[in-house]
Amino acid sequence: MPRRETSGGAPEPDHAKALAGFGRYAGPATLILASLADGAKHGYALTKDIESFAGVRLAPGTLYEALARLQAQGLIEPVESHDRRRPYRLTAVGAETLRAHLDAQRRVADLGLRRLAAGWGLT
């Protein structure tokens, strides 16, 4: 699986915004990228993995719509396979994009949790 060392600094704006352009497909796209972060998977394996870690079952049409868009954006790529089930893997750009997107989500989650703790006493 291709990997790229990152500086650990602030994410590049293009990467941070890449998934925003997916609109209502951003949810499935994030789930797919997160699933592919630990290795290449084919469609059915992706469905089962996402179901196991997110509790969401992506329907086949939705899954392939998102896969096609991610591939067109260069965030994932197909792996050579002699099987009819073609696996996909994350590209370096895809890994950067996922990291930037999850960083942004984490900042929102951290802020929300801090405010809940301060205002409502919920920890």
Add this chain to the structure above:
Amino acid sequence: MSGPEGPEAPRGRAEDAAARLLRWYPKAWRSRYGEEFTELLICDIGERPRSWPRTADVIRGGIVARLGDAGLCGCAPEAGPRVRASLASLACCVAVFLGFGGAMWSQLTIGWQWSEPDTAGVAVATFVTSGAMLAFAVLAVLAGLPVAWSVASCLARGRPPGGAARGLLGPSVLFLAGLAIVVAGGRHFGNGWPGTGGHPWARQGLVPGGVAAFSWASTLSVSSFWAHPAALAAFPAAELAWMALSPLAAACAVAGAVTVVRRAEFSPRILDFETRLGAAACVIMVVFLGGCCAWIADRAPGPGNLFHAGAIDVAGVAVMTVALAVARQARRQAARHARAVAR
């Protein structure tokens, strides 16, 4: 590679069901994703033999893929084919628009052959739609010349294996044949119309009588008479045959042109030029539609009921509005991908 294997299932039935669902997707999509998508569907069907949400999702995905294939939405790694697909869809929309618009325009211009309109609304509508028609004609020439040149160059270079000329000859012939039938039939039946052509007052019209007659004859099939079979039966057999044949011929011409545009190779400059013409076409469609709405809103039948707007005209405006909306979407997509081609 990681991941679980699909469950064992009655594979034959699942394969049949998957093959049926796959047909919702366009051919290009099927050739790229068909095998792997079928495998996913077979596994999913094995797990959940009956699932309406899955069927609905696949149908929705197929429709989205078809819209993407027509260059109306989505994104793709290759921008060039997307621009061509969007331009082809735009051309298709303009053709549908002109089919209904031509019928309405011919009623206005033929009416003016007999008598000038007695209300400002009808007069303005006739002037506006006539100006728009002239602009459409100029745009058609400007858009057609580079396409014809590129296609002729491709065809002249011969047909190297896998070359660009492959698959252009058939649709070119289809386009020319369809166009020839529409032009010849339009001329023939236009000459038979008693209100134009040889009429002594023909010169008083806003546009030449022959042009009005041709527009009337070539759009003869856009008629409310289809809803009145008894009245239709009184038509001469040749005219009825033309009413049935002309839309088919027009459809062949449009299908041929659309296939040529989708298959031919164009330089980025031509794609950019055609995209700009597409934007101009959308503006002219808005202007034309405005004229038609002014006519219908006027509700003045005019002298001798010459300018009466009927239900078919209201339906025509509705179809033209949809065509305009789709054309604008196609233009947006074409412009977006044309920028990528230029880069």
